[in-house]
Amino acid sequence: MTTRFAMAVDTVRCVGCNACVIACKTENAVPEGGFRDWIAQEVHGAFPDLSMQIRSERCNHCAAPSCVDACPTGASHVAQGGVVAVARNKCTGCKACIAACPYGARYVHPEGYVDKCTFCLHRVTQGRAPACVETCPTRSLTFGDLADPDSPVSRLLRSRRFTVLREESGNRPQVFFLA
């Protein structure tokens, strides 16, 4: 089976502390003002009958990535393990991919190219966890290979209820939110 990298985000455990965000920023030398991951808080109800979901979000590394389709230069591409990546040398900064992404996962790097989460491909290809996963104090983030039924991420998705974001986009996101 071909490797299919994916992430499960446990919204029950996550406290939205932003450790994932800061760890990503230093690991990937993300410039000021740019984010490859972020925290979303969604509140429902009225005082005092409330509920809230906290999510650590990032590029969904979609199986049908509209950003790749939209890229005129081939810079946005599907890399190893299904990871959606941007080749800096091919990117002209035209922002077509930014318009096409349903998740707002991309930003323009000050050096002119579009940048985004890579699932820390430089680490995972060496068998290490992405930086956000490694640091998460609540262990809310589980990364692994969906093609491997024994991977922690596969097992979690079998045992827990989950949702994806904007399923209707047809992008087939590969980041799953455990409820």
Added chain:
Amino acid sequence: MALTRRQFIQIGGAAVGGGVVASGLASRWWGLDRNRVEDPGTDGDRVVASYCELCFWGCGVLAHVKDGRVTKVTGNPDHPLSKGRLCPRGAGATGLLYDPDRLKRPLVRTQKRGADVFEEVSWDAALNKVGEGLLELKRRHGPEALALFSHGSGGTWFKHFMKAWGSPNVGAPSYAQCRGPREAGYLLTYGTPLGSPEPIDLAHARVITLIGSHLGENMHNTQVQDLADAIGSGAQLVVVDPRFSVAASKARYWLPIRPGTDIALLLAWMNVLVEEKRCDAEYLAQHANGLEELKAHVAGKTPEWAAAITGVKAELIRDSARFIAAARPASLIHPGRHTTWYGDDTQRARAMAILAALLGSWGRRGGYLTFNKMGLPPYKVGKEMPHGGKGAADKPRNGGYPVAGEVIASGLCDAATPGHALYDLKGWMVYGCNLIQALPSRKQTIEAIQNLDLLVSIDVLPAEICGWSDVVLPECSYLEREDDVLAPPWREPFLALRQEAVPPLHESKPGWWIAKELAGRVGLGDYFPWKDAREYVDARLTLGRHDVAEARRRGVVLGKVGPVCEEEGLAIELGTDSKKIELHSEELKRLGFDPIPNYVPQEEGPAGHFRLLMGRAPTHTFGRTVNNRLLAEPYPENEVWVNAEAAKALPGFPGPLRNGERVWLVNQDGARSGPVRAKVTQRIRDDCVFLVHGWGQGAKRLRYAHGKGASDAELVTRYKVDPIMGGTGMSVNFVRLEPVGRTA
């Protein structure tokens, strides 16, 4: 030809791409068409193990150093507090290290205090000035006239200085402005304070009750890890908070309590436990004193009684009480932090401690544990320390605080006002405490400062207190220095090393060097016989028979794990005189206080005002990190939380207050703060507003944080002193909102 970074990356990438020629991907010139895996290259060529100082939890870190620069800081997997993981602040350490606003050279004040006008001087000139000032102070007023405020690990060197100098006046706002009431409450009940990190068993608790403690937003790494693990394994939360906190959003029961009424709720919970016989009777019979008195005390304190006071439905109080009781003894009442709210805080902590006793959770798995400390012999100085003849000057002349276990920082502040305390303080050394923001009543603090002969601050950043100092000594950040070994009690006892990852930037110096140099200038050099901190630490490790090289490589030495609770074979032992849990406190009775907590109504605010509550954001440690550009990215400034219904018709506003709109906050005494963005939300009651502490910095030299958000400290013009331990209750201020642009 000048290469831009981007071109450089392309060429560099092509060079390593040589290996793929055979794949045909590199067929284009220079391989520019190839899709490479981008490696940001932030792994260190050197990795230095140390422990964190972005807050004071003390997590183990690994500092990655590449080309002489710290690229990132990650969690040390060998360290029992971080377990390889860091909170955002810890991960944001490089934001402090490379903060462009850091103190770079020693500063000497050239105009009146508070004008914040300084001259940069050499270390020699600055230290000479401090040395002369100290000697003059000693000659005129004696050694005790000097006080040290100290928060953080580098403070150990200055505490040592104070012992050698001969003054007992060493304090920190972390006691009387934070966890002090809790320490007193548990001391009175169980005979031992809790200390930090708290010896609680979050990981094994089945029900965790948080009372005004927003763990998760208040980010103590290990506790948050344990909390998440507990939730992951099915533990349930009961959260008492006027705000729908992050923890509340995960809770089985959220009790949106009226601020200031927690003791009533706690008494009602006890009432349910006692009336419905849900206490651990056997445990109480064996370990506790005063159960009959307690039963009589809570007899009428029904959930219906408490509902009228707390605004929480009686049914919710009863159901949550039963739920808490059903999980005993693995039902943990989290003792909380920042417990200085209303001036009756020791009694609230007592009520929590008593509730924990009824659940039988002290000394039990999933409750309160007994941790062990890994001892380490002291460095042999070979000369007796003078310490200090007089007692600490932290108590008012007309009485004191009988259960205070540590020196009261606000008391040291008051003692600078002539005639207030047993004797007057004339000099302050301030290490890492921004007293202007940390102590209540900024006005009082500044008045106290004006009475001083000498004020010296030692800090990494130009905190507000630096602007009021006579001499400012720039310390280097924790990544640039060696400090003493950290050895807190823990389930798995350990020693942790602070190690220099990179040499100090600018002309900043480590605390050990500053203290030693000062000591040399005031004739105390003999008390600082070590060459440097490294030699000091190595000597201690060697005396303790530890492998120094191995300790330095790992950054941590692990000790033996012993039993920590009854289930593991550790008998329950109590530190009270009676060797029993004091449900009814003879000690408090003797001192003239309520032996069992009573609910006493709090003063309400003027019409149109909200009670001001303060708290934490996980990305920030008080006001210490607000200038950290890295940490400020996800949380650039605080916002005032306002109930959405209340926001629809605020007095003085032409229409509904909009989310994100800037407002002024004005308190009952006319103190003004802001402008600050409003967070219009369902997540808070309509009788209070909430601010994350630490923003609204007045220090202009904090170029990033200056003026961002609102300072809660500025609005704390009133406070209520806990008569038992001297803590300053600061949630007794009320604010109204004013539209920006129509100030009088």
